[in-house]
Amino acid sequence: MNKVLRFSRNELTFEKFLELTLKNLSDYFSELNPGKSFENFKIEILDKVWVTDNPELEDPYEILCTLLSSDDREKIAKHPMGPMVVSCAYLxxxxxxxxxxxxxxxxxxxxDSRYWCGVALASRGIDSAYHKTKVETRKETAKSGADARAKKFEPLVQEAYRLTRALKPATKGWRSRNHAVQTIKQQVLDFSAEKSADVKPLSEKQIEKTLHEWLKNMPDANELFPAKVN
Incomplete structure (x- = not known):
């Protein structure tokens, strides 16, 4: 499934509208031609329009007649690709x-380009477009929520990283990741309590599991913890 590109209204500059319209048209082209990519859309449609379009023409049918070969004109005038081609011309x-x-x-x-792009997309049926948009919106909302939660915990994560590096035994290092977890967990809990005004304190029941997950993702985890021997 192609990802739905969405911007907040205060982000919708000309460049964003351009990006959005190209994405919409390319996705529609790919739906009409399964297996074809944006590069195919660019070569087969957009580049051709760029070379042959006559900006003096405003009538959509005349635009199509200019852009398409004589063998295609009558057929394409009623084909779903017609609005897409007109949208490309205005774009x-x-x-x-x-x-x-x-x-x-x-x-x-x-x-005008956005209008004809909408005409093309509407030919797929509102149910398809609505379902696709709602599914992707839910995914983006969930991702945004997860990102926000992760950002709140970032000071705790960084403190865990700092303690892991600072308290690493000087001679032989950490025997295992669990060795590090057991060593730093109380200090991380204390730090979490100090930051309770900003983020919910870590649970004593979950602290070990949480720390294992955090330390596993440390950039220098491979250097800090010995690899498990099978």
Whole structure:
């Protein structure tokens, strides 16, 4: 499943709209042509539009007639690829206008490109689009929540890392990761209690399991803890 690209509204600059529209059109092209990638979309559709589009044309059918060979015109006019090609034409014009610093034209073309992109996507059916968006939104929400929780615990993680390095036995080092866990766990619990205003204190019942997970992911874990011998 292609990932749905989403931005908050305050992030939607011209460049973000461009990225979003290219992603939408490329994904749609791939759905119509299973196995084909963005590179195929670029070569077979976008590059061709870039070379042959006539910016003086505004009628969608005339745009299609210019961009497609005579054998394709009648068929493509009613084909789902038609709106996609028209969207590409307006998108190319938007890019060119933006490069020329004609921002009013750039945004005007972008609006038309987004409209025809929407027409293309709507042909898949609202149920498909809605389901795909909701699934990816739930995934992103869950990921954001996990990232936020991880960020809150980051000071505790870093303290555990610091103690592990600082208290490493000078001569033979740690006998195992568990050796380090047993040595630092009380100090980490104490540090967690001190930080209780910022993050929920660590549980004494879960401290060993938590520390094992943290220390396992230390960047220098391989140097600090001996490898297990099978």
């Amino acid at each position: 190319v014009r938007a890019i060119e206008a933006h490069r020329a610093d004609k921002l009013n034209y750039a945004w005007s073309y972008m609006v």
